[in-house]
Amino acid sequence: MALVKRLNDPWGEHKAVSPFLVQLGNSATLVEAFLASVLAEQEAAGTPPRLAEALRHAVLGGGKRFRPFLVFHSAALFGADKEAALPAAAALECIHCYSLVHDDLPAMDNDELRRGRPTVWKAYDEWTAILVGDALQALAFELISGSKGSGDPKARAELVYLLAVASGANGMVGGQVLDLEAGKLGARPDPTITDIMRLQALKTGKLITAACEMGAIVGGASFEQRAALKTYGEHLGAAFQISDDLLDAEGSSADVGKATGKDAAAGKATLIGMLGIAEARRYLDRSIASGIDALAIFGDKAEPLVEAARLMGRRES
Amino acid sequence: MALVKRLNDPWGEHKAVSPFLVQLGNSATLVEAFLASVLAEQEAAGTPPRLAEALRHAVLGGGKRFRPFLVFHSAALFGADKEAALPAAAALECIHCYSLVHDDLPAMDNDELRRGRPTVWKAYDEWTAILVGDALQALAFELISGSKGSGDPKARAELVYLLAVASGANGMVGGQVLDLEAGKLGARPDPTITDIMRLQALKTGKLITAACEMGAIVGGASFEQRAALKTYGEHLGAAFQISDDLLDAEGSSADVGKATGKDAAAGKATLIGMLGIAEARRYLDRSIASGIDALAIFGDKAEPLVEAARLMGRRES
Numbered sequence: 001m002a003l004v005k006r007l008n009d010p011w012g013e014h015k016a017v018s019p020f021l022v023q024l025g026n027s028a029t030l031v032e033a034f035l036a037s038v039l040a041e042q043e044a045a046g047t048p049p050r051l052a053e054a055l056r057h058a059v060l061g062g063g064k065r066f067r068p069f070l071v072f073h074s075a076a077l078f079g080a081d082k083e084a085a086l087p088a089a090a091a092l093e094c095i096h097c098y099s100l101v102h103d104d105l106p107a108m109d110n111d112e113l114r115r116g117r118p119t120v121w122k123a124y125d126e127w128t129a130i131l132v133g134d135a136l137q138a139l140a141f142e143l144i145s146g147s148k149g150s151g152d153p154k155a156r157a158e159l160v161y162l163l164a165v166a167s168g169a170n171g172m173v174g175g176q177v178l179d180l181e182a183g184k185l186g187a188r189p190d191p192t193i194t195d196i197m198r199l200q201a202l203k204t205g206k207l208i209t210a211a212c213e214m215g216a217i218v219g220g221a222s223f224e225q226r227a228a229l230k231t232y233g234e235h236l237g238a239a240f241q242i243s244d245d246l247l248d249a250e251g252s253s254a255d256v257g258k259a260t261g262k263d264a265a266a267g268k269a270t271l272i273g274m275l276g277i278a279e280a281r282r283y284l285d286r287s288i289a290s291g292i293d294a295l296a297i298f299g300d301k302a303e304p305l306v307e308a309a310r311l312m313g314r315r316e317s
Numbered sequence: 318m319a320l321v322k323r324l325n326d327p328w329g330e331h332k333a334v335s336p337f338l339v340q341l342g343n344s345a346t347l348v349e350a351f352l353a354s355v356l357a358e359q360e361a362a363g364t365p366p367r368l369a370e371a372l373r374h375a376v377l378g379g380g381k382r383f384r385p386f387l388v389f390h391s392a393a394l395f396g397a398d399k400e401a402a403l404p405a406a407a408a409l410e411c412i413h414c415y416s417l418v419h420d421d422l423p424a425m426d427n428d429e430l431r432r433g434r435p436t437v438w439k440a441y442d443e444w445t446a447i448l449v450g451d452a453l454q455a456l457a458f459e460l461i462s463g464s465k466g467s468g469d470p471k472a473r474a475e476l477v478y479l480l481a482v483a484s485g486a487n488g489m490v491g492g493q494v495l496d497l498e499a500g501k502l503g504a505r506p507d508p509t510i511t512d513i514m515r516l517q518a519l520k521t522g523k524l525i526t527a528a529c530e531m532g533a534i535v536g537g538a539s540f541e542q543r544a545a546l547k548t549y550g551e552h553l554g555a556a557f558q559i560s561d562d563l564l565d566a567e568g569s570s571a572d573v574g575k576a577t578g579k580d581a582a583a584g585k586a587t588l589i590g591m592l593g594i595a596e597a598r599r600y601l602d603r604s605i606a607s608g609i610d611a612l613a614i615f616g617d618k619a620e621p622l623v624e625a626a627r628l629m630g631r632r633e634s
Contacts, residue, residue, distance in 0.1 A: 047486045051494040055486065102451060107443035126424035127497050130447065131490050134419060137451065138485030141458045145477035154470040160462035160477045168455030169364045169372065173448050177368040180444050 020307040027072045027089075028065035030082055034090050035059050038143065054124050054132045058101050059094070061115050066240075066308075067092040067211040073304040074215020074229050088150040088159055088214045091140040095167050096207060098136035099176070101129050108180060137167075150218045158217050166210035175203025182269060191269045197238070200271075204244075205237030212236070212305075228294050232305065235291030239312035242284045245270045247315060249277070288313050337624040344389045344406075345382035347399055351407050352376050355460065371441050371449045375418050376411070378432050383625075384409040384528040387553075390621040391532020391546050405467040405476055405531045408457040412484050413524060415453035416493070418446050425497060454484075467535045475534050483527035492520025499586065508586045514555070517588075521561075522554030529553070529622075545611050549622065552608030556629035559601045562587045564632060566594070605630050 039059060043052040068089035075085040104111040104119035105126060112122045121129035141160055143149065149156045165171060178199040182191060212233035216226040249272050272280045291309040295302040334342070356376060360369040385406035392402040421428040421436040422443060429439045438446035458477055460466065466473045482488060495516040499508060529550035533543040566589050589597045608626040612619040
């Protein structure tokens with residue numbers, strides 16, 4: 001589990017990290033510092049103290065910041081620096097964080113532990129957690145629409161549109177509904193592999209794909225370049241989810257930093273449960289290969305994104 | 318309570334309605350039809366059926382659609398027609414509806430009745446209601462950022478920014494935190510009148526003010542014109558809240574269409590509780606007068622907005 005530990009604690013005690021993990025750590029540091037300054041600025045403008053504190057708990061609790069990494073390195077393909085991509089990267093992280101805060105609620109996944117710390121509802125209470133999520137979603141759209149946002153007004157409106165669609169009823173939230181429907185209502189007693197792939201594509205894939213496309217928008221990509229990044233993002237999202245499922249099936253709570261084995265305990269249908277671990281890993285490998293293929297048009301510049309895809313195959317090793 | 322009844326049921330059995338109420342009804346019909354078509358389009362693109370149905374329950378349940386009215390008639394001051402203002406108007410209504418769905422949750426206000434119908438969590442369950450709210454917030458930003466949004470890309474980015482700030486941690490959500498903090502935690506055992514006015518300005522006022530300013534952006538207002546509409550919106554928001562409190566204190570559940578007397582039962586400090594009904598009504602009258610004053614620069618064209626302010630003084634009569 002050494003690599004997993006490094007991923008969950010990239011600035012921790014593990015010194016012998018790969019160049020990729022250094023890049024991941026650097027972009028995480030950058031986005032965390034930016035988010036801290038945004039929250040401090042918002043607080044200075046009058047956020048009620050209880051909400052301000054709970055927002056910091058939700059946003060500044062570490063994490064890999066994988067989606068911001070994708071924004072940075074997609075934008076970098078077109079020469080855009082991290083500074084330019086920062087509002088878009090931070091906005092994606094706000095959406096991701098809000099989804100975790102709401103997912104953890106007793107009425108949803110009922111999780112008390114997240115990244116080794118109490119979840120927001122556990123540290124505060126349910127109503128605070130609901131409102132923290134609501135405020136984070138608004139903050140995401142504030143960050144990319146304002147004059148400090150990434151790109152010109154046209155790019156900013158496009159970023160908002162992309163993020164809103166990816167996170168809404170036909171994206172992340174839709175996937176979460178399908179997931180909870182299956183778990184709580186037994187609405188799909190015999191889900192097919194296609195059902196599960198669709199659920200995961202919505203719940204996890206849409207936001208990961210959006211990260212790559214938002215980088216493309218920030219960088220001013222052509223239509224073809226953006227389409228290539230979208231294809232990459234879709235395969236990466238599939239790989240991400242299946243590697244997550246493998247971690248859940250095989251990992252221990254201490255290594256992963258959150259409760260594990262929950263899918264099985266909740267009777268949730270996963271690709272692993274349906275395919276078996278060996279076939280699931282073959283599907284993972286195919287997704288990684290297809291994702292890397294899509295990056296071919298960018299040549300060597302795409303190395304960080306190629307590495308991100310390869311990492312998915314090593315997360316459970 | 319005749320006027321109140323008409324307001325809550327403007328297309329109902331009350332034939333002798335004023336020109337203002339006809340305008341209010343027309344704009345409500347327009348925005349409801351637009352929202353219905355947006356949800357149908359989204360559904361055709363693959364919204365999970367349970368979510369689609371709950372979204373319709375949340376959004377298409379009637380209501381005065383007062384915020385869209387303000388967008389339409391603020392934009393009309395500058396010659397913008399309703400068509401142009403429709404995405405902005407609908408976005409505001411999505412934010413308003415999401416806030417009601419979340420406010421009604423057991424962990425928040427624990428309301429089972431809204432506009433005479435079961436609330437979303439009561440009709441479905443808590444997790445569905447949380448996700449309906451989340452999806453509606455995303456939809457709001459989708460509506461105003463896409464190519465079908467109101468105005469050019471610069472206006473669209475500006476609309477997003479304004480709405481995000483008004484509904485976030487230093488706006489509506491912040492006000493809701495202050496409100497629940499007072500009600501549930503007794504965090505402000507001796508709130509001052511200033512405390513309560515700030516709470517209400519955030520919780521209700523920011524979104525009403527945003528409606529007026531969004532109309533200004535859609536219409537291409539000058540800086541001075543937008544500032545005047547902002548001032549109007551702030552006074553209108555104050556008047557709206559206090560007339561709501563008066564309804565709560567004086568109304569019956571059947572007339573108002575939702576539970577009444579809840580503020581007193583919850584021990585919530587309201588301006589009415591602190592000032593008494595007579596002084597509260599004087600404050601209401603002053604807010605209405607100040608709001609109307611701010612509209613002077615627009616002359617007769619502002620009549621619908623003037624009437625909207627005057628209505629606040631008659632809601633409880």
